Amino acid sequence: MLQLWRFSALGILLSLFSLVPGESWVDDPAEYVLSENRTRDSYDTLLWGPYRPNLYFGVRPRIPKSLMTGLLWAKVDSFQGVQNNFRHTCEQHEGMAGYGWDEYDVRHGGRQTIHDAGNSVDITTEFVKTPGPRGGTWAVRVKGTPREDAPARLMSTVLFYAGMEGFGSLSVQNQRDDSGILGSVVLEGSSNELRDFELKITEGPSTNLHPPPNHKSYEGKPLDRSMVASLQVPEGAMWQAKSLIFAQMKEEIDAMIALYGEDNPPPPWATFTIANDIKEGNMHVVQKVFEGSFEFDIIYSSAEGPTTITSDDLSEMIEDTSIQFGKRFKKLLAPRAPFNKSKYQDFAKSMFSNLVGGIGYFYGDSVVDKSYAPEYEEENEGFWQETAEARMRQGRVRLEGPSELYTSIPSRPFFPRGFLWDEGFHLIPVADWDMDLTLEIVRSWFNLMDEDGWIGREQILGQEARSKVPEEFQVQYPHYANPPTLFLIFESLIDKLQEKLSTEEKSIRSAYLQHPTIAIDYLRNLYPLLKRHYFWFRKTQWGDIKSYDREAFSTKEGYRWRGRDTRHILTSGLDDYPRAQPPHPGELHTDLISWMGMMTRSMRRIAETIGESDDASEFARYETAIVRNIDDLHWNKKEQTYCDATIDDYEESVHVCHKGYISIFPFLTGLLPPDSPRLKAILDLISDPEELWSDYGLRSLSKSDEFYGTDENYWRSPIWINMNYLAVKSLHDIAIRTGPHKSRATAIYTSLRKNLVDNVFNEWERTGFAWEQYDPETGAGQRTQHFTGWTSLVVKIMAMPDLSVEEAVVHGEL
Numbered sequence: 001m002l003q004l005w006r007f008s009a010l011g012i013l014l015s016l017f018s019l020v021p022g023e024s025w026v027d028d029p030a031e032y033v034l035s036e037n038r039t040r041d042s043y044d045t046l047l048w049g050p051y052r053p054n055l056y057f058g059v060r061p062r063i064p065k066s067l068m069t070g071l072l073w074a075k076v077d078s079f080q081g082v083q084n085n086f087r088h089t090c091e092q093h094e095g096m097a098g099y100g101w102d103e104y105d106v107r108h109g110g111r112q113t114i115h116d117a118g119n120s121v122d123i124t125t126e127f128v129k130t131p132g133p134r135g136g137t138w139a140v141r142v143k144g145t146p147r148e149d150a151p152a153r154l155m156s157t158v159l160f161y162a163g164m165e166g167f168g169s170l171s172v173q174n175q176r177d178d179s180g181i182l183g184s185v186v187l188e189g190s191s192n193e194l195r196d197f198e199l200k201i202t203e204g205p206s207t208n209l210h211p212p213p214n215h216k217s218y219e220g221k222p223l224d225r226s227m228v229a230s231l232q233v234p235e236g237a238m239w240q241a242k243s244l245i246f247a248q249m250k251e252e253i254d255a256m257i258a259l260y261g262e263d264n265p266p267p268p269w270a271t272f273t274i275a276n277d278i279k280e281g282n283m284h285v286v287q288k289v290f291e292g293s294f295e296f297d298i299i300y301s302s303a304e305g306p307t308t309i310t311s312d313d314l315s316e317m318i319e320d321t322s323i324q325f326g327k328r329f330k331k332l333l334a335p336r337a338p339f340n341k342s343k344y345q346d347f348a349k350s351m352f353s354n355l356v357g358g359i360g361y362f363y364g365d366s367v368v369d370k371s372y373a374p375e376y377e378e379e380n381e382g383f384w385q386e387t388a389e390a391r392m393r394q395g396r397v398r399l400e401g402p403s404e405l406y407t408s409i410p411s412r413p414f415f416p417r418g419f420l421w422d423e424g425f426h427l428i429p430v431a432d433w434d435m436d437l438t439l440e441i442v443r444s445w446f447n448l449m450d451e452d453g454w455i456g457r458e459q460i461l462g463q464e465a466r467s468k469v470p471e472e473f474q475v476q477y478p479h480y481a482n483p484p485t486l487f488l489i490f491e492s493l494i495d496k497l498q499e500k501l502s503t504e505e506k507s508i509r510s511a512y513l514q515h516p517t518i519a520i521d522y523l524r525n526l527y528p529l530l531k532r533h534y535f536w537f538r539k540t541q542w543g544d545i546k547s548y549d550r551e552a553f554s555t556k557e558g559y560r561w562r563g564r565d566t567r568h569i570l571t572s573g574l575d576d577y578p579r580a581q582p583p584h585p586g587e588l589h590t591d592l593i594s595w596m597g598m599m600t601r602s603m604r605r606i607a608e609t610i611g612e613s614d615d616a617s618e619f620a621r622y623e624t625a626i627v628r629n630i631d632d633l634h635w636n637k638k639e640q641t642y643c644d645a646t647i648d649d650y651e652e653s654v655h656v657c658h659k660g661y662i663s664i665f666p667f668l669t670g671l672l673p674p675d676s677p678r679l680k681a682i683l684d685l686i687s688d689p690e691e692l693w694s695d696y697g698l699r700s701l702s703k704s705d706e707f708y709g710t711d712e713n714y715w716r717s718p719i720w721i722n723m724n725y726l727a728v729k730s731l732h733d734i735a736i737r738t739g740p741h742k743s744r745a746t747a748i749y750t751s752l753r754k755n756l757v758d759n760v761f762n763e764w765e766r767t768g769f770a771w772e773q774y775d776p777e778t779g780a781g782q783r784t785q786h787f788t789g790w791t792s793l794v795v796k797i798m799a800m801p802d803l804s805v806e807e808a809v810v811h812g813e814l
């Protein structure tokens with residue numbers, strides 16, 4: 001329903017626009033947000049970006065079925081293994097010595113460096129954009145520099161493609177020439193949303209060298225020219241550009257071998273080329289072959305201005321973008337002592353830039369099982385077997401959508417799609433940088449909600465996204481939840497609204513903050529969705545207190561994740577953390593009630609901010625009841641920690657205690673006040689090296705737990721940065737308030753902050769990458785490589801204050 005409404009509303013706006021010639025262009029972005037004329041494509045500095053983060057480089061607009069571009073390259077100095085040299089999608093273990101954005105700002109652009117050791121070349125992509133109607137202009141400078149160990153005469157081939165999905169046109173403006181194009185290649189295109197535009201691929205500076213003409217093939221196909229081939233690609237197949245280009249290349253190779261004979265084939269750099277075949281089509285591929293270092297530009301200009309740019313302009317813009325980025329970074333996210341040194345500065349910039357450089361736009365349908373099976377309610381003992389059978393029996397999985405999503409991602413090579421609970425963490429540093437962008441992303445997520453209030457936890461939209469996920473993991477179930485971390489962002493927004501804003505902060509990033517009325521409007525518009533989502537959680541993830549005569553302040557505030565089986569609760573996010581065995585419908589989960597506490601607090605604050613005072617009192621009542629029930633239902637006196645609860649063989653409610661992240665969840669979610677009588681025990685637990693403390697951060701499971709390091713060992717010892725961030729934040733909040741544990745919290749905060757940052761930094765230096773998790777014994781980064789999602793929270797941790805000076809005395813206490 002909602003989706004339909006949005007698309008038709010957009011349609012109407014678009015058609016209105018075509019009736020209004022020369023609509024006014026608002027210069028001041030804040031004015032723009034205020035203006036009544038905003039539509040998402042008339043003024044939008046967020047329209048264009050490298051929004052295909054699964055590729056090393058691929059620009060597209062935030063428009064479904066529109067212009068798709070991408071870059072490929074390969075070393076072609078021998079025939080051996082050339083096919084494996086072609087880079088396109090980010091892959092782990094592809095011989096990369098690190099890659100990613102050194103600097104990147106979603107509004108202006110930045111610089112990416114790809115240390116392609118396998119191809120003996122460093123590729124940089126310097127991307128810039130200038131705002132204007134229809135998203136304005138963007139350009140990228142592609143450079144290749146042979147690495148130190150490169151062969152003396154490194155031959156590289158580079159391909160750039162642009163394709164128009166859906167309605168619209170795209171054609172090559174140059175005259176067809178069977179021996180290739182000299183000078184720039186110019187594509188012209190048009191679509192309803194983009195209007196007329198031009199895409200120019202320049203020849204590059206005269207310093208570019210090309211392989212020597214030492215074979216007869218050079219006469220037909222001189223390599224100092226660009227090869228251009230046109231393809232007609234069926235709807236929905238554009239993402240398979242690499243295979244399509246390979247197929248084209250193969251035909252050409254076969255033809256050349258036939259022409260010159262197998263005894264005298266052209267050299268590899270001439271062999272691995274596409275045909276010169278300009279014709280009608282919806283995808284056009286431009287290929288260049290270089291010897292040694294190279295450089296060329298790709299420049300997109302909208303016919304509606306502001307102006308087209310030249311390569312000289314581009315040089316200036318690139319420099320300026322870098323300077324502006326540095327200034328803004330220093331102001332907003334500079335590492336604070338003891339990390340105020342240049343090496344941490346570069347590291348922080350890179351981590352942050354990869355987080356925002358990973359933001360993508362996704363569009364497509366998704367696989368959902370919306371069939372109703374009573375077993376899905378997981379109310380019977382043995383439910384986990386029944387649900388599995390019900391799934392097989394139902395088999396009424398269907399494609400829903402299409403929907404769109406604007407989001408950051410956990411990892412470009414491995415998880416290039418939206419994950420609900422990751423996103424709340426991703427946006428924590430982004431909110432400090434660009435609140436308007438943050439709110440745009442939050443809105444995009446809430447627009448995915450169905451009529452009941454459900455949002456799928458993993459957004460695998462379209463075939464391209466599905467191609468990376470095994471089939472059994474593609475299905476989303478509408479009774480499955482995921483931690484509601486986006487509510488952390490509303491708290492951050494409200495905190496910022498309550499802080500006095502310095503005038504310096506006036507810029508496009510904070511129209512919402514500068515004009516609290518717009519922020520309140522935003523919250524008010526989203527509020528019905530937030531409530532729907534909140535009550536969906538209460539309804540579907542409720543836990544049973546009454547049936548088991550549990551004693552608690554409230555008979556309602558207990559919670560249980562749905563979607564568990566014997567080994568996992570994937571929905572909790574902490575997949576294999578030890579839980580009650582066997583699973584039981586009478587379980588109550590510590591982490592979930594804590595998330596509910598955080599979400600309720602956030603809802604209460606939102607209701608207060610927008611003046612919904614009746615609602616605010618209702619949420620306040622829930623909040624009190626949740627906080628009381630956390631103690632009544634989950635605190636275990638003997639173990640001195642919080643524990644899950646289940647029902648034993650005698651039908652009694654009992655605790656299941658596994659010390660680790662879950663047993664400190666009320667603390668992690670900020671639900672323990674500084675004078676809580678439970679706080680001392682929590683601080684003891686996290687600072688004890690025999691339990692959670694390690695030199696590299698807090699372990700997910702206590703070293704003393706029987707399951708420590710066992711089985712999949714995913715959340716059973718490794719150090720995760722998202723949870724550690726929550727610990728640092730909670731410690732900080734206790735350290736800056738008066739209370740009996742102030743100095744202890746300060747000391748732990750100071751050491752934990754240092755351990756975390758040092759280790760992620762050292763591993764980044766050692767391996768060239770950020771990692772999904774870290775080994776608690778050695779600190780080594782492990783599992784997914786290039787995990788620049790929530791591991792980027794180190795940027796936020798570095799930017800937090802150094803409290804050690806004030807409390808130097810207490811260090812001995814740890």
Ligand SMILES: *[C@@H]1O[C@H](CO)[C@@H](O)[C@H](O)[C@H]1NC(C)=O
Nearest residue numbers: 020023024026034035036037
């Ligand atoms: C909105 O559009 C109308 C009609 O084009 C124009 O007169 C008005 O000035 C615009 N308002 C702003 C704030 O740009």
Ligand SMILES: *[C@@H]1O[C@H](CO)[C@@H](O)[C@H](O)[C@H]1NC(C)=O
Nearest residue numbers: 336337338339340341342802
């Ligand atoms: C880092 O910050 C500390 C505390 O503010 C200050 O004393 C020190 O001089 C700074 N170091 C550098 C290199 O700026």
